[in-house]
Amino acid sequence: MLTYLSYFSELFGDEGVVNPLIPSLPQPQPGASVIKECSDGRGDLLFILDSSTSVGDENFRKMLDFMKDIVRAAPIDSGHYQVAVIVFNSDVKVTLLLDAIDNQRDLLTYIDNIPYSYGNTNTASALQAMRDTIFIPSNGDRPDAPNVAVVMTDGESNINSGRTIPEANAAKREGVEIYGIGIGLMETSEIDGISSVPLDTHRFNVDNFDNLNDMKADIFAKICIGKCMHGKAYYSRAIFTLIHLIVILYDTDVYDLY
Structure with a gap:
């Protein structure tokens, strides 16, 4: 079974890039926004x-x-x-x-x-x-x-x-x-x-x-x-915290979430 810590590493990698297949909060895009x-x-x-x-x-x-x-x-x-x-x-x-x-x-x-x-x-x-x-x-x-x-x-x-x-x-x-x-x-x-x-x-x-x-x-x-607080690192921490809580509360394998 994949632990949430190893899953976090697989999901975000060294650079904190969110896997596009995983639901996430809106990510900032280049430009005026x-x-x-x-x-x-x-x-x-x-x-x-x-x-x-x-x-x-x-x-x-x-x-x-x-x-x-x-x-x-x-x-x-x-x-x-x-x-x-x-x-x-x-x-x-x-x-x-x-x-x-x-x-x-x-x-x-x-x-x-x-x-x-x-x-x-x-x-x-x-x-x-x-x-x-x-x-x-x-x-x-x-x-x-x-x-x-x-x-x-x-x-x-x-x-x-x-x-x-x-x-x-x-x-x-x-x-x-x-x-x-x-x-x-x-x-x-x-x-x-x-x-x-x-x-x-x-x-x-x-x-x-x-x-x-x-x-x-x-x-x-x-x-x-x-x-800035709206950046990728902020969202990565938010998503990691959410996954962490779900795994603990429901005692589930993270892949069962999908």
Whole structure:
């Protein structure tokens, strides 16, 4: 006989994904409905933007527009979400700290005025700055809000490349959840190493900068679902509790429930 504990493992797996054959509470879907449902989420959100020469000013503006769409969806004015920005090329510029702007209108205006500057691709130092400068209490990092970073790049590191993935791993060990967005990448090993796992929910690769617009709802849904009370983890716990109670009350094999 299958115990409810082993059944729970089979049903939800390592990632907490509900078996579609099992009746469950409504699951959030990507898009506007998820954005609406995530008003109770919390997060300290960092955007790390590649401004190397290969990106160019026009495409850099497309990354800013992508970031603005995410900001419009997040509950900034309520204080549930804070946003920081790092821009990197040969150098790293911490352009906005988490506690610097606390309302959506001023934040959108600020993003519009972030300048493009060209150079090489020093992703490692940007990831180090994330740990050393952004996600620290003195610069607005909150102990009760998850740390989330979105790294956007169109190429692999060509400065300190050997440090890139180790820096990302150090951040992940400290609890930072990293979403990697590669634009036009032929080789994805570095963005794979930067991103948190599982890669199918944390690493994205689009053909060009114009395609960023097509994935913004999906990106925000994945960021938000993990952080809000309406997300998958919440429902997984609810369903597990329900199955647990039925098994105990009726002393039955879980497969007899169907």
